[in-house]
Amino acid sequence: MYAPNIDFGENIPSDTTKDTIRVSALHALAYCERLFYLEEVEELYTQDAAVFAGRRLHAELEKQEDEDWDELFLESAELGLRGKVDALRTRNGQTIPYEHKRGKAARDKNKQPQAWESDRLQILAYAYLLEMALGISVQEGRIRYHADNVLVHVTLDEEGRKLVREAIARSKYLRASPCRPPVTDNERLCTRCSLAPICLPEEARLAHDREWQPVRLFPKDDDRETIHVLEAGTSVGKKGEQLKIMKRDRSVEVVPTQQVGQLVLHSFSQISTQALHLCVGQDISVHFISGGGRYVGSFDPRGGSIQRRIHQYAALSSPDLCLNLARKLVICRGKGQRKFLMRGQRGLEQIPENLEKAIQQMQVVLKQIPRTNSLASLLGLEGNLAALYFGALPYLLSANLPIEMQFSDRNRRPPRIASMPSWALVMHFYSRM
Ligand code: SF4
Incomplete structure (x- = not known):
């Protein structure tokens, strides 16, 4: 029929x-x-x-x-x-x-x-x-x-x-x-394909095979800028096809949207609905970061991100992959903290024994991380690293500092800012990186 x-x-x-x-x-x-x-x-x-x-x-x-x-x-x-x-x-x-x-x-x-x-x-x-x-x-x-x-x-x-x-x-x-x-085996098709700038076939082949010699199919990179709005109280609005950034002191900066790829709003800065609509139309992502530097969320209108999200969610439901990612995260953080201690000892006339010991012990703990087979034991190792790091931090400060500037302990989020001197804020910031 x-x-x-x-x-x-x-x-x-x-x-x-x-x-x-x-x-x-x-x-x-x-x-x-x-x-x-x-x-x-x-x-x-x-x-x-x-x-x-x-x-x-x-x-x-x-x-x-x-x-x-x-x-x-x-x-x-x-x-x-x-x-x-x-x-x-x-x-x-x-x-x-x-x-x-x-x-x-x-x-x-x-x-x-x-x-x-x-x-x-x-x-x-x-x-x-x-x-x-x-x-x-x-x-x-x-x-x-x-x-x-x-x-x-x-x-x-x-x-x-x-x-x-x-x-x-x-x-x-x-x-x-x-x-x-997957990308086609016939590379000649890609040179004539209108979707090559989105499909990124050469990048996909390279990701699959590290020996691959990529051919450049299209010349244009996204060279648009990322704008960070740092000051609390700044507001972002729309002015024609431009973003109008107004600070608390009423000074204004206007940026054409063609130049902007991403907008990052730190702390309590604002963006208007009209500006958000403009960002959607111009493929500009907007990201929100808290005053303490913590990632809050994103408003991402760019095409293609749905597939990425599907794969991310699928990947994050795999316990093995999560453990693997967590291991990498703890290693990166531990290595960064250890490096910070090593750099800190450079200017010291005499290196305190406890500082040296902490650096060595951190190295031992870091080597154990790839062998952990559960999140619980990984958390334990992360705790060991943190204890070593924060235990060694006071040795980077001069013994002649007034008592109120001495480092005594850590306090949890949010830190006790009222009693915290500015150098400690910096330390606090480093400790969270
Ligand atoms: S660029 Fe991508 S979509 Fe186009 S032919 Fe090549 S693999 Fe297929």
Whole structure:
């Protein structure tokens, strides 16, 4: 049974059912599964010169419209496909869909023109969709390659229909998957892919294989700046397409959003809703940091971060991975504290024995960390490191300091600021790094 949904002319439904796949998405699928996933699942699109050139070609063709020309939107729920056929012509009583391509045709061994694999799937899908949606018999589709002015005929037979059905099934499978497919093995496809700046295929290959020699596919880095708003009481607002930063003393600085990639608000600085909307529109992330330097949260409108989050949550539900990350964190912190003590002893005339001993013992504890197999024992080692570090800190201070400047003990968050001298604030800050 057919379930046609036909609409001639310009009245193309906005987005009908998500159960049907666009024919152009099948073209992307045949080109590279990762490209399909980026466009169809993550809804990431870019428009490079090739995309604009393709659109110009179609606009030109529409101007040259003849009586055979008809743009047609079709959908078949039974087949699971929808699409807009570029052109339909009738030849010897046969309805034939046409597809126009800007580039050159592929060539077989005998240099005869033929359709590229992705173009072949696309025209077969249009022909099959016509059959299913209109209940007519379609025997072939045709592709005109404008760069070498070649017309390629593609026959719709049982094998072609099977190919389309398999591609639709694969599309549905990928659409339901939370994982991006790997980058294609055919690197030449990436050099012509409009989504390369988002997909980062060379970086992905390098991450997979450290011996990989990356090819630079695109020149542009994100060289936008990160703005830190440090003063409490500063407010960030919107002024046209600019961010207006006003300090408590009413002095104002205006920054064009094109120059900004990230905005970091420290302490009790404010941002208006209008400025947040502007940041979303310009792909600017906003991060909030507490007055004590603790990360509070982020407002990140950038595309692509959903997939990253899915992987992060999945990874953080693995106890082994969590333990591994925690080990690395404790090692980094312990090494940093030990380094701080080692640097501190440089200026001392005589190195206190206890300081030297603490540095050595910290090294012993650090070596035990990779062998820990539970979070509980790791917490114990972290505690040992902290005790050694804070026990050694007073030896970095001169013995001649007045008593109120001596280091006696740590106090928990929030620290007792009222009685805390400024140097201790600095120490407190270091201890939390
Ligand atoms: S850059 Fe390469 S791997 Fe990435 S989507 Fe494009 S063709 Fe596929």
